[in-house]
Amino acid sequence: MLRQLRRNRLAFSGAVIAAVFVLVALAAPLIAPYDPARADFGSALAPPGLDHWLGTDDLGRDQLSRVIHGARASMQVGVLAVALAFAAGVPLGLLAGYYGRFADSLVSRLTDTLLAFPFLVLAVGLAAVLGPSLLNATIAIGVSLVPQVIRVTRAETLRLKHLDYIGATIAGGGGDGTVLARHILPNAASALLVQATVGVPTAIIGEALLSFLGLGVQPPEPSLGVMLSSAQPYIAAAPWMAVFPGLAIVAATLAFNLFGDGLRDVLDPRGVTR
Secondary structure, eight states: OHHHHHHSHHHHHHHHHHHHHHHHHHTHHHHOSSOTTOOOGGGTTOOSOSSSTTOBOTTOOBHHHHHHHHHHHHHHHHHHHHHHHHHHHHHHHHHHHHHOHHHHHHHHHHHHHHHTSOHHHHHHHHHHHHOSSHHHHHHHHHHHHHHHHHHHHHHHHHHHTTSHHHHHHHHTTOOHHHIIIIIIHHHHHHHHHHHHHHHHHHHHHHHHHHHHTTSSSOTTSOOHHHHHHHHGGGTTTOTHHHHHHHHHHHHHHHHHHHHHHHHHHHHOTTOOOO
16 A cells, blocks of 8 residues: 555655644644744744744744744644544444445434534534633534534445345354454444545634634634735735645645545545545
């Protein structure tokens, strides 16, 4: 699988860039050259230079340090929101796909209700109800991702439960728990892994949007969305305030999407997106 992934240059490049973002997020306190919250009014709106590689903002805070710590917030939300979505969506998808009938009808109606709202609209609404904070933004984004996880898990379960080895397991005395845990879930893992790589960039964009609207990370804590919001009045005078956080969001989301596309091709040679 790794050899096939390396042959796909775009996917391999995406994987490398995504890994760099993860490492930067983990080591943010160690590699950031300045305290991201320390203001230096004497250096306010300084352009990129030797002292501040990406310039400073309106309060003189180092943009590079804030982008690094902002990437950390984005990765944190991306991973935790996807983990929350999988913790809720995978069991529901297995329940609906395996047992069918009433369980399938109930879970499907719940999924359809959530899918009636666009992802960002649902995330904004939930975050507004829960209140502005990074934790609440993570919960709102995770809940908004649940319907997609349910649909993928349900589709894989429906496909797998009719295969011969599942029937053989049941005929040999295997119970529902054994079938689901030992056979269906492991064989659905490839599709779920691809879904996870697609969910992370969606969560990153969601966090940036919520923070931009004031429903996510709260100033002075750094976030790519907060940095874009603060840059609005200074677009003409200090464009670097918006350019570098925007490029970080684009790079992170593009990297995970390219990696996810390549991973899908490797795990499913037919290129079928279920």
